[in-house]
Structure formats: structure tokens, C-alpha cells
Amino acid sequence: MSSTKPLPAALKRWAEQRIGPVVSVRDASHDWDRSRVWDLEGERGVHHYLKVSPSVKFFTRESRAYRHIVPALGHTRAPHLIDSRAQDLALLLTAVPGAPAKELGLDAAQWRTVHQQAGALCARLHEAGELDRGDRAEAEASLSAAADGAEKYLARVGDRLDHDEQQLVREHAARLRRVGPVPVGYVHGDNQPRNWLWSTSGLALVDFERARPAARVQDFVILATTQWADHPDREQAFLRSYGRELSDAERHALRCLSALDAVNCLAWGPDNGDAEVTARGRRTLDRLLKEARP
Incomplete structure (x- = not known):
């Protein structure tokens, strides 16, 4: 501590x-x-x-x-x-009421309710006002900007990844550049249960230091690699209240972004003594490698 x-x-x-x-x-x-x-x-x-x-x-x-x-x-x-x-x-x-959802020991039904409310709040955030010219340009370039970070993360992670793992990250970065148009808007940037305060009054979002104009799918990366990986019912509850399913292009972008998140976690987590972030990166990378093999 x-x-x-x-x-x-x-x-x-x-x-x-x-x-x-x-x-x-x-x-x-x-x-x-x-x-x-x-x-x-x-x-x-x-x-x-x-x-x-x-x-x-x-x-x-x-x-x-x-x-x-x-x-x-x-x-x-x-x-x-x-x-x-x-x-x-x-x-x-x-101050807003509540405690971080991840600390409350919620049961399965409560988690679905939390994700349902989170989906509705994210929809409001993503649609908060028209993007001006500068914000739209930043948002439309956000996936390429994310891909640009791959080599930086790989340099930081060093020999913690073997050749096949490094190659997988580079391949996903290259694919991310070819995703094509996806919906853009204002994103929270750190959208996960530690920043969701849950109380009898409902859900509140906190910590907006990473909020920015970007591809909306970037707000789902941490959820996809943690909460949704083992609990598809939570993803379904979130997207129902979000108001739509993700497009094929967004699903493809989400997979690519998950690979970049994994290498970032495996660089940042060990350097900062964060076992949870490190485990998230390792698990995501192992899953992507398994799916890539015939």
C-alpha cells in the first residue's frame, strides 16, 4: 500500500x-x-x-x-x-452516492442490473453533443493512433513476450488500421467497475481524466477483456440498454484493441506492481493466441 x-x-x-x-x-x-x-x-x-x-x-x-x-x-x-x-x-x-461496483460482492442478477445501467449511461456519454471539426478528426484517427502505440508497448514489455506473442500484437495493430469507419463520440476512457459507483440510487460514473473524442468501441475494451469474457449475460445486458449491438467492424476493432491492451497491461502491470492488470494482459494474450491457432 x-x-x-x-x-x-x-x-x-x-x-x-x-x-x-x-x-x-x-x-x-x-x-x-x-x-x-x-x-x-x-x-x-x-x-x-x-x-x-x-x-x-x-x-x-x-x-x-x-x-x-x-x-x-x-x-x-x-x-x-x-x-x-x-x-x-x-x-x-x-460527491455522488455509492461505492465501486467491483468492491460490493454483487450476485449475478445484481451484476446484470449494474451493466444494464452502465450501458444506458455510456450511450448518453457517447452521444453527448455534436463533435466539432477538431474533435471529429481526433475521433476518426483514434484507431490508427491506438495502432501507433503497439511498438511503444512492445519496446517497454521487452522479453516478457516471446516472438509469436510479439508477432500477434503487430498483426492486430496492422488489422486495426484497416477496420474502416466505426461510430465515434465522446468516450469515458477508463470504463470499468472500479469507476462505476453503485448504490440504492442507481449507478454513477466517476473519473473522467481519460475522456476524449474517439471511436466508441474503445470504451468497451476493458469490459470485454474482464467482465464480459466469462459473463456474456453482462455484455448482453449492457448492449440492450446501450441501444444497439456492435457492428462487425466494431467487433473486429474490439479484438484488435484487446491485443494492444494486453501488451500495454504486460508492460505497465509488472513495472507498477499491479498483479490484476498483469493478469488481465496475460489472460487476454493467451486467449488470442489460442484462437489464432488451428
Whole structure:
């Protein structure tokens, strides 16, 4: 576990200017060194969150998402931005009810309900407003951009992959460039149960630092390689409320993106001591290799 991260005094003063006195502060960061999030409790027991983004890129994406995209999800379905402080990459957010779905020990029926609500929220997010010219160009280039990352990931993973595994990743990167047109929109970018808060009020989405214009299918990669791999009923529940099945081109892109996600996991996971991410990458790559063999 990482050590508790203290909230800088200047940021506490900034928050109190906007939400009033803070009586307690709890470190709510993820267990990795660049995550910095604090739960601020006010005098009347009202909670807010203060987040310091790990980079300018993530701060820009997340602050823009909260201003222009997230409101489409509806009240209580995501935090709302109270204010941002660019010089510190800081965001002050309302709290939403619930706990991460992955931590709740849900049964099969509850998981289907969670995925059903997640599909509806993703549909709202993906259709949140018209893409302007710049966003559309970025979105339409997103699959090629993902393919461009293959060699970077392979260089990082080094000899953790054998020749056949490296070749499989390169083949899927090449195929991704030939997928053709797929639906585009605004994506969450880290769409998975750790960012789905579940409560009696329903589901809420959090953590929009990777939100961006992209091929919509990119929001399904982590789900396809984890939740849906062994539970097709969850995928069916999600897509029913999402409003449509994936096209053949999207299914092909999803397979290619899964290979790139696998090599990224096998580079990032061991380097950061994340056994869960490492296992996700290993399992996905093993599955793709098995399917590729006659």
C-alpha cells in the first residue's frame, strides 16, 4: 500500500473559499503514486472531492469533460465540477452516492442490473453533443493512433513476450488500421467497475481524466477483456440498454484493441506492481493466441 498523501494547505484554503469550512480530510487516492484525491467533509456532513490530476493532459481532458460532456449523464449520475485551479491541476467536485461496483460482492442478477445501467449511461456519454471539426478528426484517427502505440508497448514489455506473442500484437495493430469507419463520440476512457459507483440510487460514473473524442468501441475494451469474457449475460445486458449491438467492424476493432491492451497491461502491470492488470494482459494474450491457432 502507498503511504497517506497529505492535502496541501493552499489547496485546502482554495476549497474552503468555495464550499465553506472543511472539518475532516480523508486520502481517497488509488494505490498508485500519481493518484491524488481527497474526500473533504464539511461542517454539515456534506462531502466533496478534491482531485489533483497527474498531468496537464489529464487535467485538460477531465475539466473539459465535466463542463461540456458529463452533464448529459443527468443529476446524481456523475460528480459535478464546482471549480478548477489550473496552476495546481486541481478539480473540486461534488460527491455522488455509492461505492465501486467491483468492491460490493454483487450476485449475478445484481451484476446484470449494474451493466444494464452502465450501458444506458455510456450511450448518453457517447452521444453527448455534436463533435466539432477538431474533435471529429481526433475521433476518426483514434484507431490508427491506438495502432501507433503497439511498438511503444512492445519496446517497454521487452522479453516478457516471446516472438509469436510479439508477432500477434503487430498483426492486430496492422488489422486495426484497416477496420474502416466505426461510430465515434465522446468516450469515458477508463470504463470499468472500479469507476462505476453503485448504490440504492442507481449507478454513477466517476473519473473522467481519460475522456476524449474517439471511436466508441474503445470504451468497451476493458469490459470485454474482464467482465464480459466469462459473463456474456453482462455484455448482453449492457448492449440492450446501450441501444444497439456492435457492428462487425466494431467487433473486429474490439479484438484488435484487446491485443494492444494486453501488451500495454504486460508492460505497465509488472513495472507498477499491479498483479490484476498483469493478469488481465496475460489472460487476454493467451486467449488470442489460442484462437489464432488451428
